[in-house]
Amino acid sequence: KNQVEQSPQSLIILEGKNCTLQCNYTVSPFSNLRWYKQDTGRGPVSLTIMTFSENTKSNGRYTATLDADTKQSSLHITASQLSDSASYICVVAGRYSGGGADGLTFGKGTHLIIQP
Amino acid sequence: DGGITQSPKYLFRKEGQNVTLSCEQNLNHDAMYWYRQDPGQGLRLIYYSQIVNDFQKGDIAEGYSVSREKKESFPLTVTSAQKNPTAFYLCASRAGTGWVPYTFGSGTRLTVV
Numbered sequence: 001k002n003q004v005e006q007s008p009q010s011l012i013i014l015e016g017k018n019c020t021l022q023c024n025y026t027v028s029p030f031s032n033l034r035w036y037k038q039d040t041g042r043g044p045v046s047l048t049i050m051t052f053s054e055n056t057k058s059n060g061r062y063t064a065t066l067d068a069d070t071k072q073s074s075l076h077i078t079a080s081q082l083s084d085s086a087s088y089i090c091v092v093a094g095r096y097s098g099g100g101a102d103g104l105t106f107g108k109g110t111h112l113i114i115q116p
Numbered sequence: 117d118g119g120i121t122q123s124p125k126y127l128f129r130k131e132g133q134n135v136t137l138s139c140e141q142n143l144n145h146d147a148m149y150w151y152r153q154d155p156g157q158g159l160r161l162i163y164y165s166q167i168v169n170d171f172q173k174g175d176i177a178e179g180y181s182v183s184r185e186k187k188e189s190f191p192l193t194v195t196s197a198q199k200n201p202t203a204f205y206l207c208a209s210r211a212g213t214g215w216v217p218y219t220f221g222s223g224t225r226l227t228v229v
Contacts, residue, residue, distance in 0.1 A: 004158065031214070031215075032214075032215055034217070041204075041222075041223065041225070042222050042223065043120075043122075043206050043208070043220030043221050043222050043223050044159075044206070044218075044220050045220070046217040046218065046219075049215055049217055051215065089158070089159075104161070105158070106158030106159040106160075107158055108156060108157060108158050109158070
């Protein structure tokens, strides 16, 4: 069964500090891995999309890494800001096999709180 | 501004009623999707549509229905057959498949009273 496990479930850090969120997956065959940011009561917003050939991708203060061999990804946030408080969702896409839905498997998210 | 609009933001339904959630996009995207989000759970796919007048069931389609009469619109009806409809509903769209990112709406929170 395809699964995406995220850790920690929740995290509280002080403003200005760095943090790293983890994502382990068992989706096979693998196509790509996405990180989304979801503010409370809002829809998710895409941060990065990585294929199996990419090890690192950055989007401003967000840097995602991918190790397709160990099936692990991380999202590193540098110099956190109060606006980074949100849930961060890891999403893994299986290789397209027809049907149009991509076989996306969503993690439950890491709830991040930035304290002043 | 291009985007995807969901309405209403909050919806209350009595048991036994059908309700319809609106999703409109002006991004000229072909594909549209409906997801359900429950506390502590990952998003789950309800229905999706790749082209007008065609749609497919997702993982949890029972108790839901959709239509795709226009490219811009993909309404979701939550029927009385859905046993546990209280949830946050997200509509998404994208221009193609594969590595193309999804654009999500702001969601509708449905509560059964």
